[in-house]
Amino acid sequence: MRPYQVATAAAIVLIAAVAMFDSRAAFNPSASTAPGDVGSRWYPFWAASIMGVASLIVAYRALTTPQAIEGVFEGSRSLFAVLKIAVPMLVYALLIGGIGFRTTDFTYRILPPFGFYLATALYMGLFAWWIGRYKIWWVAAITVAFPIVIFAVFEIGFRVSLPKSFLYTSGLLPF
Numbered sequence: 001m002r003p004y005q006v007a008t009a010a011a012i013v014l015i016a017a018v019a020m021f022d023s024r025a026a027f028n029p030s031a032s033t034a035p036g037d038v039g040s041r042w043y044p045f046w047a048a049s050i051m052g053v054a055s056l057i058v059a060y061r062a063l064t065t066p067q068a069i070e071g072v073f074e075g076s077r078s079l080f081a082v083l084k085i086a087v088p089m090l091v092y093a094l095l096i097g098g099i100g101f102r103t104t105d106f107t108y109r110i111l112p113p114f115g116f117y118l119a120t121a122l123y124m125g126l127f128a129w130w131i132g133r134y135k136i137w138w139v140a141a142i143t144v145a146f147p148i149v150i151f152a153v154f155e156i157g158f159r160v161s162l163p164k165s166f167l168y169t170s171g172l173l174p175f
Contacts (some may be wrong), residue, residue, distance in 0.1 A: 004064040009059035017050030020045055043158065088126055095119040096163055110166040115165030117175035151175050
């Protein structure tokens with residue numbers, strides 16, 4: 001048994017249950033929903049339910065699969081493996097909004113905001129190349145295709161605006 005995995009899975013199941021309860025009106029027609037439209041609460045409900053089911057599977061496997069004798073983190077290789085994931089995630093989060101500071105009169109930008117789509121393209125490309133060890137043509141395909149698909153799903157399909165890049169404000173990209 002791995003108690004830390006069971007506890008994490010239980011916390012995620014609780015979060016999913018709260019999200020499902022909050023979006024339970026997805027099954028009731030609302031005044032602002034067109035006939036045949038599923039409404040805006042459909043996506044959060046099903047995303048939370050999938051997350052909850054996946055967490056229950058993780059908890060079940062953690063309870064039934066024997067734990068290895070050696071520790072999870074052994075030596076500097078394990079620390080490097082964690083940092084290899086954590087540092088790019090931090091850089092990704094910083095790239096979305098950019099790096100800068102604001103005074104009462106001016107906003108100073110050290111790094112312009114890359115927005116969600118451009119930062120996601122760089123993040124996915126980096127991971128495909130560095131961790132996935134994909135060929136460069138696969139990296140290029142992932143870097144170009146993934147943000148376009150996300151743009152189509154969120155901006156066109158769901159009509160949800162996500163943070164835009166400095167290339168959007170200059171008119172060079174639609175995102």
